[in-house]
Every structure is written in structure tokens, then in C-alpha cells.
Amino acid sequence: MKRIIISLFVATVVLTSCEDTIEVDNKGFGTAEEFYVTKDGFESLINANYSRLRDIYGERPYMFSAGTDLYAEGSGRAAEPIGLSQYTQLNPASEDVDFIYINAYKAIRQANTAIFYSDITEQTPDISARVGEVKYLRANAYFLLVQSYGGVPLVDDLIDSPVTEFDRDSAEAVYDLILQDLNDALGSVGTGDGRVNRKAVLHLLAKVHLTRGYESFGTPTDFSMAADFADQAIGGQGLNLSFADLWDYSNQSNEEVIFSVKYSAGSISSDPTELGNQQATFFGPYMGGNEVAGDAPNRSYTLLATDFALRLFTEDDERYEGSFMTQVYKPYYLEHVTDDLSGEGISEFYEPYWFTPADSAAYVNSIVQNTDFEYHSYETTYAQVVSGDWETIPLKKFDDPSAPYGAETSTRDIVLSRLGETYLVAAEAYLMSGQAAIGLQRLNVVRQRAGVMDATLTDFDIDYILDERARELFGEYHRWFDLKRTGKLVERASMHHPLIEESNFAGTGGELKILRPIPQSALDLNGNKNFPQNPAYN
Template sequence: MKKVLFTIVLALIVFTSCEDTLEVDNRGFATAESIYITADGYESLINTNYAVLRELYGSAPYVYCAGTDLYAEGSGRAAEPLGLSQYTELNSASEDVDLIYNAAYKAIRLANTALFYADITEQTATLTERVAEVKYLRANAYFLLVQTYGGVPIITEVINTPELEFDRDSAEDVYALIIQDLEEALNNVGTGDYNGRVTQKAVQHLLAKVHLTRGYESFGPATDFDVAASYADDAIAGQGLNLSFDELWDYTNQLNEEVLFSVRYSAGSVSANPTDLGNEQGAFFGPYMGGNEVAGQAPAKTYTLLATDFALRLFTPEDERYEGSFMNEVYNPYYLEHTTDDLTGEAVRDFYEPYWFTPADSTAYVNSIIQTEDFEYHPYESTYAQVVSGDWETIPLKKFDDPEAPYGRSSSTRDIVLSRLGETYLIAAEAYLQAGDAATGLQRLNTVRQRAGVADAALAEFDIDFILDERGRELFGEYHRWFDLKRTGKLVERASAHHPLVNEANFNGANGELKILRPIPQAALDLNQNKNFPQNPAYN
């Protein structure tokens, strides 16, 4: 493991965690040594470790979602980064290819600082728990790195002198560190309900996903899928999916019983600049709906990560996740559905036709509603990506809407859910399938389907493609899809089959390699004095 320069960064960060506002305070010109050896100062360092999650997840989510089977661009009003979305111009300097690299290593530097000071800070009753939380956060950062770039430099120490040359560790070694950190965290984090801090269920969920992902790698032990299934069942612990899909995504119910871990936000934490310091999750999965002149009437949307035809056709008419995910009826104002329990007598401004509507269904619907003067009926052929020409055309995703946010792309203070119980069931389903116990895996998957109101899947149709389809229905818009397709070896097949701007040839890279892993960012290569540091082979 090589050392790199670490500079302690003291930031003024205020964010919500647990039930109170936690502050990171520089306290004038005090040094790190004098701050972090105190109980309050060390707690502020832990809070900073949580706050950096916003840099990993709070901005444009192209690195998590673009270039897959579920999302594509809409009109010419805005465009996704070409490299991440279409692969044809993917290189080490491509837009956003460095997002995870930069933010994850910042998270790792902060975690290493917290682990270093844990040995010399004031000893408190919560110190062991805080150290365990930091190990989870460091493991999460390395897991993002290894999935995205493959092997990366492993850094576990705080270095106070410059180290400008570093080597690349193997993906196998990175996975070993991730699992070690999580296993050490497992029995030392809190065991209660999730309240903003890492809990045992969150660790079990991530351990399950790490073992599941490593199980597909050539160096993965034969036991990985069994271990993944076991950890997923530990996290489930007999808990059912008791909330409806609407209740799960109710913006007033963000710390609900199914959330295992999330990036936390609050209005107070972004008050210095409400339109820039919030998160962008709600802005990327719908059509442009107007400018500031309609502030309060509709959310800011980018027209970039829109549902593909394939994505929408995953849902059947009885699937409650369709209406639970998408704003298929838009009232005036847009947010009325979120803020009003009884919509009887309210006029509909836009309706997005589902693919299963017949002409008779269309006529019956139009005759059954109250319409605004500018009511627009969007036939199915204009509700998905790549076939639109005007504003409001494609169906908006509503799961992440924030009625209390000011108009702006970065203004939401909704939490970003990173792990939840519905996904834990799907991890268990996949792990059991790959471990050779399809019958148990099917039971886990059908628990998810039963909450959605759809018929149980049959054993004859239960395979990895069915699981990926189910993950598409259950987790649409959440930040998993690129990792799902890469993990299962389905990225090329599914993106080229269902993304309108991607074909198999787009993935062809240098040296006969496919562009599956993302390239190591050019800035990282330029700053490294080890000129033998290898780039991923598809980009040499």
C-alpha cells in the first residue's frame, strides 16, 4: 500500500444527522491536533465524514445511471455527457468520469483522519461506535471505486509529508480491505432503527452487496454468493415490506422503517444558498417544465435521464410501482398530488398515456376528468426518451420530488436513499440464484412483487434477466443501474439493445478491450510521478 499526500481540510459544514443539527466547526485558527483530540472536535470530524456523502451522490448522477437500458436523453434542450452515456468518446478526460474518483478519495482521506485520531482523542462512550461508522463509510467509498475503475491505490494512513508517487493495487486487494472494514464495523455500530447514522442493518446490506458483486469476479471465492445471501437475510431479519410504494416515497416520511441508509439533508443545512447546496436527484428524470416564471408550479427538470421505452414497458397495468414512481397525471400546480390528499374536483393539466392504453381507454379517460384550459394528452409514443420535441413531453419521475424546494436543479433537501429493504430482498434473490438455491431466491423476489400488487414470478422464468427487470421496476431512478449491469455482465447486451443511442460497437476500446470499467481520470495520472501507473487497458 502506498502513501499519498494528505492535507487535513477543516470545513464549515452544517448538516442534519439523527434528530439534531450537527456542526463541523473550525474554532478560529485552532490546529487539527488541538481540535480532534477533544470529544466535541472528534465528533465534528465524524460529521464531516458523513457530509462528504453529498459530494459522492448529491450532484449529477450520470456516472450511476447514464449509458444503461433504463435512461436516455429526451429533446435537444440538454444532453448527457457523451462518454458516459454513449461510450463512443469515453476517455480519461471525459466529463464526470472523475466524479467518484475525486469524491471517494476525499471520503477516504477523512476516514483515515478519523481512524488516526481515534487512538489519541478523548475517550468517550460513543468512540467505538463512531470508529465503526467511519469504517463503513470508507468501505463504501472503496466499493464505489473498485466497481467503477477496478483496482485503485489503497490508502489507509494519514500522511503529513508529500508523497507524489503511488502504485495501483489489485481489485482483489481492494475487495479484501472493504470486507475487512465492514466486518470490523458490523458488531460495533448501533443496532437500533436508522436515524441518520450507520446501523448494523446498513452494514449487513452492504456486506451482502459486496460479496454478491465479488462473486462474479474471477478472484471471488466460491462461497461469496452464499455469504451474500446470508448477510442479506440478516439485514432483512424477518421484516416484511409493510409500506405501500406511495408511503415508501412520501416526502414527509423519509426516515421510514424500510430505509437502511441515506444521505441526509435539511433546509437549515443549505440555508446559505438554497438553490445550489441541496441535491440534484429530483432534477434528472423528467422533461423540462418551464423556467423561473413558473416557480412553485413545477420542478426543475433537465430532460436528460428519461425513461426509455424499454423501462416503461417493464411495468404492467396492475403494478403499483408505475403510478408510485411516475407522475402520469399532472395537476395544476404540479406539486398538488404531493400536498393534497383528496384530488377530487382538481383539473388535470397533462396526462402521459401508458403503453397498454387502447383507443377506447384513451377516450374513456379524457371524458372522465376535469381538464385545465391548456390540458395536453401525451400519446405513449411521445412519453419516453428520444421521441420528443417540446416541453413537458416525457413522463416525469416523481419519487424524488421535493415540494418544499425553491426552483432550481440543486435545491432539493430530500434525503438520497442509498440502501433500503426492498433492494435487500432483491440482493438476497440474486445471491440465492447464483448460489444454486433458486427456490429460496424466488421467494425473496416474490416478496417484492407482492408489495407491488403483481403476480408471483414462476421458477421457470426466474433468471438473472428477470432479476434485472425486477430491479428496474423497484429501483427506477435510484443510483444502482450501471453497477447492476456491470456486476452481472449485462452492460453491453442491455445498453445496446435498449438505449436508442448505443450499439455494441460503441463499447470497443483499445487493445481489443471493451469499455466496461471507466478510465482512471487524466488528472490523477498527470499528478502521479509514477509514470508506470497503468491505465485501464481499453483506454491505452
């Protein structure tokens, strides 16, 4: 029997990704029924589910990071999508507003296919674990959807007849499915590395309960359950690596990484410049790209650190040097591949805000300067004072020294969850459950690894947690969700982003543009013309 997957989301995918349609339709579900019922065929289907993570996280990260307090575009070289970054022109047809919608539903379709075939494929001892992994991946996709758009249509099985109309399910119902999937996964996944494991499920369960706890339909126990799941994920493990070692390119699968999107040179060998991920391309200034091949990587000049973001770090915080490329050698990647840099010339230096004139003079006198050396005073190291290339401080934690100079792609893994964040999830969950003293203990574990003084109960509130998350997780794909979850998006974006005013968030009928709009392409394809748009965009 040929199974037909036709829905408003799949129709959207068909219109926006011919390659994806060919990949599925050319197999045909008749062929799939013969292939996926074998051990090797079903395993290939599971691998395809993992590959969907590359679609979600490996390309443009604007829905994760733009329009927040930490990142803003540079002037002149490149622009972020204006709707997502500034809100004034945010509407259902805005650039990239459909990015998570399309790619999350691709992942959901793939997961539903795997779950369907799990009952009829050749049964092996790994089947239960594989289904648990896929349910985690489906839960993750729905979690991205519900945070971004609110309630969305729920599809939790393989559709075997044409469907042209869909209703909108409530956000509460979406959370129910997410938690059902994660609890199912918790009882079946393994504990090994490289795949979804028990620690990854616990981490996501903690984050889902934490996020639902802020919602009007959240349960009285959500915050305490989030704290408990986070503590289970921590499992008594400390933050034993230095921040620099945590992000060392040669140490990607380290003890603190809970779950990541995996890449390798072999997996992208057929088209390295297209199939790798783009995480390292963002969060840095333009450095010349192909015209200086051999010296510097390509960067987008978007999602640059705001002045507010850089000032969150203190001089003694090891995460500043661990996150940013404060001084640049030639070639750029030399810092990553050379243990002894003494005697090497420096081409660019980005002054931190705490430098005094005496600090500046001492630094310049202490280094070997290349002939093209440029000293960037602090006033020119953040996003909104840009007049040329190299002007703003680059983020280095995602650097890939194995990538060709000038390339926009990388084979470095994209970390989705790690132990440092689990501690911060626990800190927030304990604070919100009324156990601030315990939450403070969790937060201070993170601060102690960074080499900074412990926070006190006087300091400890949701804004302090957001500041700590900014220092610990800068550039990782959490910030928009953090601000939306805590109800701080309007306040902090308008206060700290130079291009955002509070009035930018004003939508139809006095509603605020916090949820993203349901994409117009999905609405147009839906036969249900009563499908509701989010209120701010009506």
C-alpha cells in the same frame, strides 16, 4: 506536528476544489490536533465524514445511471456527458469520468483522519461505534471506486509526509480492505436510525460479497455469504408499506429505509440553491423552470425513462403509479400536498403503453381539464421522441414539495439502501449460489408488495432479476453497477438504449470499455509514470 496529506488524489482534489482545500488547510492540522482530541471536535469530524456522502450522491448522477438500458437523454434541451452515456467518446479526459474518483477519495481522506484521531481523542463510550461508522463510509467509497475503475491505490491511514508517487493496487486487494472495514464495523456500530447501523453494514456486506462473487478472484462462498448477510439484514421484516407510502415525502425515515444521505432545510440554509441535492432534478423533462415559477419544478431533460424501461411495468404494477407522475396538476406539487384532488384540473397526462383508444376516450371524459391540458400519447412519453417541454413522463418518487418552484435543489434524503433492495440482493445471491427456489421466494416478496403475480422458477434468471430491480429501483443510483456486476452492460445497453450500439464499447486492442478509465488528471499528477491505465484506454 503538522500532518501533511499530499497524494495524487489529494492533488487532484486541490486542482478541482479550492473550497475543499481551504476547508481543511485553514484549520491546519496543528489546530486540528487541539480540536479533534476533544469530544466535540471529534464528533464534528465524524459529522464531516457523513457530509462527504453529499459530495458523492448529491450532485450529478451520471456515473451511476447513464449509458444503461433504463435512461437516455431527451433531444434538444440538454445532453448527458457523451462518453459516459454512449461510450464512443469515453476516454480518460471525458466529462465527469473523474466524479467518483475525486469524491470517493475525499471521503477516504476524511475517514482516515477520523480513524487516526480516534486513538488520541478524548475517549467516550461512543468512540468504538463512531469508528465503525467511519469504516463503513470508507468501505462504501472504496466499493464505488473498485466497481467503477477496478484496482486503485489503497490508502488506509493518515499520510504524514509528502507522497507524489502511488502504485496501483489490485481489485482483489481493494475488496479485501472493504470487507475488513465492514466486518470491523459490524462488531461496533449501533442499531439506531440516522447513522450507519448494523442493518446498513449487513446490507452492504451482502452487496460486496455478491459483487465479488462475479469476479475472477471471487471465492466459492461469496454468493452464499451474500445471501446470508442479506437475510440477516432483512431479519424477518416484511415489506409492510405500500410503494406509494414508501416514497411519501412526509414519510422519509420510514421502517424500510436502511441508510440514507440526510438533508434538512437548516443544514443548507446558508445557500439553499447550492447546498441541497440534485436527485429530483434528473429523470424528468424540462417543465419551464424559473420562467413558470409557482407552477413547476426545474428538470434537466436527461436520464429520462427509455421505452424499454416503461414497458417493464404492467398495468397492475403499483410501482408504475408510485414512480411516475402520470398526470400533472397545477401547480405540479399539488398531488403531494393535497389529499382530495377531486375537482382539481389536470394539465398534463402521460398515456401508458397499455392504453387502448377506448381507455383514452374514457380517461379524457372522466377528468377536469385545465385550459392548457395536453394529452401525451404513449409515443411521446419516452425519451427519444421529444419536440418541446413537458414531453416525457416525469419521475416523481424524489419530488420535494418543500423546494421552491423552479429550483434545482432539494432537501429530501437520498436513499442509499432499503429493504426492498435487500430482498432483491438476497434473490440474486441465492440464485447464483444454486438455491434458486429460495431466491425466488425473496423476489416474490417484492412482487407481492407491488400487487403483481408471483414469478415462477421458469421465469427466474439473472435477466428477470435485472428487470425486477429496474421496476423496484428505477431512478435510484444502482443501475450501471447492476449491469456491470452481472456482465450484462454491453448486451442490455446496446439492445435497449437508442443511442448505443455494441460497437460503441470497442476499446484499444479489442478490450471492451466496461471499467471507466483512470482519470487523466490523476495520471498526470502521479510521479509514477508506470501507473497502468485500464486496458481499453491505452
